Amino acid sequence: AQKITQTQPGMFVQEKEAVTLDCTYDTSDQSYGLFWYKQPSSGEMIFLIYQGSYDEQNATEGRYSLNFQKARKSANLVISASQLGDSAMYFCAMREGANFGNEKLTFGTGTRLTIIP
C-alpha cells in the first residue's frame, strides 16, 4: 500500500480563492510527522508546514494551514486567498517514528496547482 497518497494530479484554481490539496497517509507508528513542500518550476523544495502526530492543534503558517484528521489519516493542505505565485507542484511527505534526526521522508506523487488570473 502507498504510504502517502495524493489523489489530485492537477488542480486549477481562480486567483484569490481558497484551495485544498488532499493527502492521506498510512502508518502503524504512533509517532510520526507530516510535511508539505512546494516545488516551483525552478526545482527547489520549499518547506511549507509541519504537523506532528501528537499535535492537538492544526498547524498554521501564514496563508497555509493543515487540516489534520488523525482518525481518517488525512493531512490536507489549505491555501487561503491563492496567488499567482502559488502555482507549483505540491508534495505531501511523512516521517515515520520519533524525531531523532535521521529519519527519512516518504513523498507522495504530488499535485500540480495552477492559479488562474
Added chain:
Amino acid sequence: GAVVSQHPSRVICKSGTSVKIECRSLDFQATTMFWYRQFPKQSLMLMATSNEGSKATYEQGVEKDKFLINHASLTLSTLTVTSAHPEDSSFYICSARGVSSGGWSKTQYFGPGTRLLVL
C-alpha cells in the same frame, strides 16, 4: 530557515565520465544529509542517507558503487556518479538536518538541486 547549497546547479557530461555534486549546509551543522533523485514529472525518491563520519545507508535498488556518497564534515556531503550513462540523467537534490539551539530541526532543508544530463 536554514540554507543548503548545491553545486553545480547544472552539468552536462559525456557517457562514461564521473560527476561530483556537492551539498553544503551554510548556517547550521548537518549531522544527517539525504540524497534524492527526481525524474521529470515524478516524485522524489530517496537514494541514500548519510551521517557525518560514517558510511551512507543506501535504499534498496540503489547501486552504492555507482553513487558514491561522502559526508566528511558537518557542512559538506558529496555525491559522485561514477561512469555516468544517459539513464543517470536526472534531477538530484540533497537535503540536510541538524541541531540548533532549538533542538533537532523538524524538517529537512533542501538544496536547490542539480540537473544532470549525460550524453
